[in-house]
Amino acid sequence: MPVKTMLAGATALALISGASAAQEFNLRLAHWVPPTHPIQPLGIEPWIESIGEASGGRIDVTIFPAQQLGAAPDHYDMTRDGIADIGYVNPGYQAGRFPIYSLIEIPFHANNAVGGAQALHEWYAAIAETEMADVKFCIANPHDPGTFHSKVPIKVPADVDGLNVRPAHATMARFVSSLGGGPVQVPAPEAREVIANGMVDAITFPWNSIYISGIDSETRYHLDMPFYISAQLLLINKATYEGMPADLKTVIDDHCTPEWSKRFSTGLAENEASGRQKMIDDPEHILYLPTEEEVQAWRDAAAPLVNQWKEDAAAAGVDPEAVYQSYIDALERHDSRF
Template structure:
């Protein structure tokens, strides 16, 4: 190989490396979640959000997504963000009973009617509270699913039907509700819900509509309570050092993607996808939907009232004013046309 050839190769390599450096992101962030990569929350929520951040930063910020509990179990995601195991985590606060007593208000049944405007309302209400209740992470946005309901192997129509059954609850608040109704809670995160039903550990579960199909549970449950029951709200949370270490222009990009409007936009695609599962069940001969009467709906709402009372006591224990917090919560829902 001649000296001229070696020099030409060196120049080519230099140009290639320079081009790579010019195209490489200046900030690489890792985002972890716990649902399958095929779940609509990735394609309809997380991916568009991450791509928008990349575009808004002119390619400076790149977010790599790690789905399906690759970096840690679903209940660990808050601590993963806190401890810097990941830069961004998709966290369900309800997977840790008692840890976030104020936010658990959002998990009580019959509060919000939808996940789209509801997401914006929850964000507006909770963002200032997160500064203290979740002070060891940086709060970004809220992502509730379309209101879920009861799905079971045998019919559940009224609160008394829960007595004696083993129920997989969506979160700690729903677990408390099941216990109040005389049922037993089988607390497992969503990725493990099918196994609990299939093995007979659970007789029923609380889940949004289309996730019954997404997680392959449609062959395990036949009966469905046809009413908007409850929300389970996930969050995107940043590691504090990651966020604080961003350059001012990059921090602004993140701030612009951590707004009430982004909570709504992030939640819309998944909400629509979840609701589509209801029609699938209506059209299927293998599933039966039961729509409660007005009197039966009131029975459910009355049964849930003790959860509000318990929540108020829990908030008092951490020094909060439950009446003001609840009034602010209702006001945010009403302002966004999502109050139950």
């Protein structure tokens, strides 16, 4: 079944009005990156196609990319409120709102996105109702571990002092602040603008997204280690899901599994990882591989983030030690522990 990407304006309205009557549910999926971003052809579209096949064409999904239905930080609320039936959400864009989930944003936990996706899904599915009860949790989609990319060399934590940095999410913003840097937090679609116009000196991003976003001309120096992840979620409006007959709910449930999170994330992870080799092969880019002592210095600098997370998780009403250990156990089960 072909996948439809919705265009803005009159064309979009024409496509909606021409939807096949045989489709019992024509769902709107909103995301905030361009339709050419690898997550759409490598993750979202195969997932949609599989749902269409499994439902015998009774579930159709139209994609609204590039913030067409709303700004990137608003995608959770858009999904909750039914502006989108399915939302591709970065919880880290809303500081403090999802304190339990923010554990995955702390550096030095997951070292890959393939096993990491399955581990993250298994861990969070059991506790998602604690802080995301007004949507249906479906897919976990971490990117390949990202790192610092900068206009000046960053080798050790002290090098961040005095720099303005675009962090990936609220946890990295807190980390940058703890190192003496100034976080300038904007969603990924706006990242190139802030570094190109001189507002920031460095950015935390996965490798190939530097090329995808055109930031490769702005950052010459790269810290060569799997530093942190950001993990998007595919969430479903509860009313949409609950309005389906039992057999179609089963189709959706079968596409909201740890195995599907792994499958959904694999193509993007491989694409992101490819950017590192491009930089190795490009004499304009300089990668710095930290020594064991320097890695330990970074780990020591990030350690207070775990303690702060445990305080926040306890305030959210969960046992932080048990929840933390369950995440570590899941990463170890899937060979994705740093």
